[in-house]
Amino acid sequence: MSEHTFSIEFQPIGIRVIYSEPITVLEAARQAGITLRSDCGGKGSCGKCAVQIVEGSSSPLTRNEIIFRKGGMLQQNERLACETILDENAKIYIPSGSLSAAQVLQTEGILKSVDVHSPIRVEFLSMTPPTLAAPKSDLENILEAKPGLYFENDDQALFTLRKISPQIRKQGWKAYAICSQNRILTVCTEEPARLLGLAVDIGSTKIACYLMDLTSGNTLAAKGVPNPQIAYGEDIIARLSYAMQGAEQEERLHSDLIRAINQAAEELVKTIGAQAEEIADFCMVGNTAMHHFFLHLPTRQLATSPFTPAIKKETLISAETIGVKGLPGSRIVVPGPIAGFVGSDHLAFLLASGFGEDGVVRLGIDIGTNTEIALQKGKRIISCSTASGPAFEGAHIRFGMRASRGAIEHVAIDQNGKARCKVIGDGEATGICGSGILDAISEMKRSGILNQRGRLDAENSNVAKDGEGVRFYRLLSASDGQREITLSQKDIDQILLAKGAIRSGIAILMDTLQVAAQEIEEVLIAGAFGSYLNPYHAIQIGMLPSVDLGKIKAVGNAAGAGARLMLLSEEMRQKASALAQRIEHLELNTYPDFELFFANGIRL
Ligand code: FES
Structure with a gap:
């Protein structure tokens, strides 16, 4: 009996994942690498996980959903992801307000339509059983079944033959070659269910990984994981300095990166019931330092003038050599950096946003x-x-933080010079993130609290001096029963x-x-x-x-x-x-x- 499977497509992120058991939208999104807001932990009481079912049917409205709809916290076309169960093909739209802050970083992004034309393809091989009169070797048999195909080297051929020689005898001399152009990556007796690829953007803070179907072009799953190198320094300069301490430190920065990518890949393929060893093609982009760390290139020259990269051209390297899990023989496309501080991530950004086309x-x-x-x-x-x-990521700002729960994300200043703050998650504020900082500076300028030179107005009743004589402006005040959050002159100078x-x-x-x-x-x-x-x-x-x-x-x-x-x-x-x-x-x-x-x- 064939297994019941169904697919759920998440929009506007563009991820489609296959499931085999009834599943809540919240859990399905989690398995797809999408982090929906779920402040109550999926108990149906916070109302933050609102989604729209664009196509497909789902379980009936629950009591909680009816209450939220009556209270206006859930629109008529919305459902609670944690209470809605799907058991057949569906398309889900996730409003941006239901995505966690980190998720926006991980998976959003323009993806213009592209004619999928991956170099990875499958060739059917119909071989002739050898006879005493024509005792063809297995290698000859494979290569003659589809003239033009080749193994990159003998190692690759031997690796494949060790596995496939006994199998082709059992399977009536029929097999499938997975190839990159005409280069055989592997030979198998079952037709592959899909061809997988992995695209990675290695950021200094986050590594964004996308598992792609190389035939349809669909993003099957996506995931952002923290860059583990953060343990050796928040910014690139700190990591370059760490690498300069010696070969061991350089090796650590390289291997931590590879480990994180492999781990993310394992988790992504798990969501579709596949193995990392099935990934047939890769593309990695990143800033110049990440590019060098990934390729295990020396980075000392990136820290000193004239900041020359070791290589600028695109490189095509073996996944196995660099330690990335994938199909035997698979390669990684690593576009080259543009300059010492302009990496292939910038090139990828320009490519995706139409630069050079008009x-x-x-x-x-x-x-x-x-x-x-x-x-x-x-x-x-x-x-x-x-x-x-x-500074816009909240660092070196006294109450600065990343855009996550508890961060002031918007600020308006009233006619009395008092700030009105909007906090992510609507709870108590614990700090202020980049967008809040930007709003605050603009509003302080408009209301005259800051002058053109960026100095705080000493006369304003919301401006005070701390113990060291540094002026600060109160965004939230302890006298209003809130945690006091301020922007000091030092913070403003940084911004x-x-x-x-x-x-x-x-x-x-x-x-x-x-x-x-x-x-x-x-x-x-x-x-x-x-x-x-x-x-x-x-x-x-x-x-x-x-x-x-x-x-x-x-x-x-x-x-x-x-x-x-x-x-x-x-x-x-x-x-x-x-x-x-x-x-x-x-x-x-x-x-x-x-x-x-x-x-x-x-x-x-
Ligand atoms: S996660 Fe809180 S209502 Fe769904």
């Missing part, structure tokens, strides 16, 4: 500890990297430095290509922070040029989307190589009047 005046910004910026005008694409620091670094980078690119703000047709902001920031406030504080708000789009993890495109399509790989050639890298420090641009960038 003449649109387009600005692309990937905000992180290092912010990469690209500007396209006509045939020219110019990019730079700027050390914006971790303005970060904002100044980003704005001066943008201004220098605009100056180089002679682009005025009103000429910009599109501003694409990648990364988790881009999904949260309020473009209006980003313009008000002068972080972004003054463009119509409608031109600004958050594109999520566009680097991950680019990696998936390169995995799925050889044409995309070629486009990426051509794009890499076209991108002109600009070293900001050497630009005339750089200091002036920077000083202007800091001003409010």
Whole structure:
């Protein structure tokens, strides 16, 4: 009897997973690597896990759902993911408010449609049983069944023959070769149920992994895991310094990365009942340091001027050699970095967001500890990297934190100079994240609490001095029965430095290509922070040029989307190589009047 299976597709993330048992939407999402908000732990009492069933039928409404609908906490077209059971094909739409903050970082991202054209394919082999008159070896038999196919080397052939020789005798001399182009990766007697690929965006903080169906192009599952290298330093410079301590430290940074990728891959394949050893193709992107750590290349030169990468061209390496689990003979496409501080993640972002395909005046910004910026005008694409620091990720800010439960994500200031804060999770605030910081600075400027030079107004009743004489503004006050959360002058200085670094980078690119703000047709902001920031406030504080708000789009993890495109399509790989050639890298420090641009960038 054939097993009952059904698929659930999660939109707008674009993940489809196969299940064989009735399952709640919450559990199905979890198995698919999607973290839905579930503040009550799936007990049906918090109402945070709202989803829409776009297609397919599901279990009847529960008592809790009826109560939430009556109370207006659940829309008429919404269901609680923790109480809704699916047992047949369905399509689920997840509103962004139901995704955990970390999930936005992990899986969102533009993924334009692409003609899937992976080099991985299956060839049916019909062989002739050997006879005394024609005693063909098994190797000859395999290769002659489909002329043109070949093994990369004898090791590969022997590895395959050890397994397949006895099997083909039992299976009537019929087999299937899984090939990359004409190169045989392996031979098996069962036709493979699917061809799997893994696209990875290695970020300094998170590693985003996407398990792809190389035939349909579907994302089968996705997962973001913390980069374990964080134990050796929050930022890239700290990790480069750690690597400089010796070969052992360098090896540790490499092997931790490989282990984390393998672990994530194992968890992803488990969701579809497969094995990591079935993954036939890989694409890895990352910043230049991650690229070097992954390939186990020396990184000392990335820390010293002129910051030259060891290699800039795309590399194709054996998964086995580097220690990544996959089909025997499978290879990993590793697009090359553009410069010392502009990695293949930036290239992937530009590829996924249409740079190089049209003449649109387009600005692309990937905000992180290092912010990469690209500007396209006509045939020219110019990019730079700027050390914006971790202030927008909450680091070096007294009450700073990442965008997660308890973080102030939005701030408005009333006519009395008092802040009104919106907290992620609606509970008590424990800190403030990047979008909240940006709102706060913009609102403090508008209400005159901050002047143009970014100084706090001593006369404002909400501004006070701490024990060291440093001024601070109260966002939340203990006198209102809340945990006191403040922004000090020191915090504000850090933020303005970060904002100044980003704005001066943008201004220098605009100056180089002679682009005025009103000429910009599109501003694409990648990364988790881009999904949260309020473009209006980003313009008000002068972080972004003054463009119509409608031109600004958050594109999520566009680097991950680019990696998936390169995995799925050889044409995309070629486009990426051509794009890499076209991108002109600009070293900001050497630009005339750089200091002036920077000083202007800091001003409010
Ligand atoms: S997880 Fe709380 S209601 Fe579903």
